Amino acid sequence: MMPTTENIIDVQHLVKKFGELTAVNDASFTVQHGEIFAFLGPNGAGKTTTIKMLTTLLHPTSGTIRVNGFDPLKQQDEVRNSFGIVFQDPSLDDELTAWENLELHGVLYAVPTKLRRERMSQLLEVVGLSDRKDDITRTFSGGMRRRLEIARGLLHHPKILFLDEPTIGLDPQTRNHLWNHVVELNQKEGITVFLTTHYMEEADKVAGRIAVIDHGKIVAQGSSAELKAQTSTQSLEDAFLALTGNSIREEESGAIDNMRQMARVWRGKRR
Secondary structure: OOOEOOOOEEEEEEEEEEEEEEEEEEEEEEEEEEEEEEEEOOOOOOOHHHHHHHHOOOOOOEEEEEEOOOOOOOHHHHHHEEEEEOOOOOOOOOOOOOHHHHHHHHOOOOOHHHHHHHHHHHHHHHOOHHOOOOEEHHHHHHHHHHHHHHHHHHOOOOOEEEEOOOOOOOOOHHHHHHHHHHHHHHHHHHEEEEEOOOOOOHHHHHHHHEEEEOOEEEEEEEOHHHHHHHHHOOOOHHHHHHHHHHOOOOOHHHHHHHHHHHHHHHHHHHH
């Protein structure tokens, strides 16, 4: 394993085209070891496409990527061993128990048996599923499935956890509980978290730095406070609209409505 750099993720001038469509357009950003970094943008902005390139699932059209010091094009195994991921869509085997889902993942990553079993028990405790370890996962709620997916993603001791819209379809209480788990994992384990979301309050709540992406371009980066100062606004939602424009594409209007709804929910919970 080659030594890592200060930045665990380094992306320069990244471009991904699908025919005439440019899904990611000259994106450059870095993520430091141990930070929580968020990609904030509406549906179709290029968030998932970027994650797929970072995790070896897609080849970039041009640009450079380094993940934990490795090139996803030339060193796929090293990159894949460096991260865990929770996809947008559920990816557990519904016919297996929680324990069996973790066991399968550990075997696939060649985690030694003794270490694997110890780690499985620890992670099930961390995500609050120890008492359900022998239950078939099809009986789990959406929030329980997400917590199990996070445990699975951490089983092989990755340095980076990718979370691609992990709370879609979850109720506000479950969302809040899930993010509390993620922040605790980040603080206790020092794991770097790269998340994508179109919910303003999620990015505001958990991320140290945020990259705002729209139409495949990164239009601003910084902490929530820095983005608000840059745009002379009082909320991250207003900063986002100032950076991306108030004229929202028709196919994204539902996503923006969701953002505003979640902002109201979170503000209500804080009062």
